Amino acid sequence: xxxxxHTRHVLNELLVDLFNYILFIEERNLKDNGVNLSISEVHLxxxxxxxxxxxxxxxxxxxxxxKGTFSLNVSRLIKKGYLKKYKDKDDGRIVRVEITDKxxxxxxxxxxxxxxxxxxxxxxxxxxxxxxxxxxxxxxxxYFRKEYNDSKxxxxx
Numbered sequence: 001x002x003x004x005x006h007t008r009h010v011l012n013e014l015l016v017d018l019f020n021y022i023l024f025i026e027e028r029n030l031k032d033n034g035v036n037l038s039i040s041e042v043h044l045x046x047x048x049x050x051x052x053x054x055x056x057x058x059x060x061x062x063x064x065x066x067k068g069t070f071s072l073n074v075s076r077l078i079k080k081g082y083l084k085k086y087k088d089k090d091d092g093r094i095v096r097v098e099i100t101d102k103x104x105x106x107x108x109x110x111x112x113x114x115x116x117x118x119x120x121x122x123x124x125x126x127x128x129x130x131x132x133x134x135x136x137x138x139x140x141x142x143y144f145r146k147e148y149n150d151s152k153x154x155x156x157x
Contacts, residue, residue: 015140022117029113035106037082042110044073045082045103054096055088064148082106 027039035042044063051059060070074097077083082103088094099107122130 025117026110026113030106030109033109035109037080037106041073041077041082042106044070045077045099045106046110048074048083048097049099049103049107051097054098056085056095056097059097077103 023039026042030037030039030042037045047059047063048054051062053059056071056074057067060067063070074083074085078085082100083097084100085095085097088096122133125133
């Protein structure tokens with residue numbers, strides 16, 4: 001196998017395996033700590049919490065899902081007591097979403113997991129390795145963001 005094809009194969013395997021392992025371990029950790037939500041639900045709560053604009057359309061777009069899919073999942077989390085929605089005080093047509101105190105506890109557990117994950121992931125690396133890793137991951141993220149934005153523009157035309 002030529003070197004470039006081997007590199008591409010290894011990178012693909014690493015990205016897919018890392019993604020799957022992180023999601024699996026994260027969900028198991030949350031369950032072990034009493035959080036009875038899927039990792040998708042936790043990430044939705046996190047997206048609502050971090051949203052600069054907390055209206056349904058904006059958050060759905062940020063999460064790369066349709067407004068309908070997002071609304072359906074928000075409704076489920078409202079019933080479970082993790083989110084609440086309300087109409088904008090200035091424009092009643094706009095529906096906004098925010099987390100509840102119950103959701104804050106989930107996010108604390110989620111943040112603890114991520115802190116531990118990162119601490120363990122970089123514990124055997126030296127400072128120079130950390131910088132190279134960060135730079136490489138930034139380049140990958142920039143690529144994915146560009147691809148998403150390009151496809152989003154092309155799909156809207």
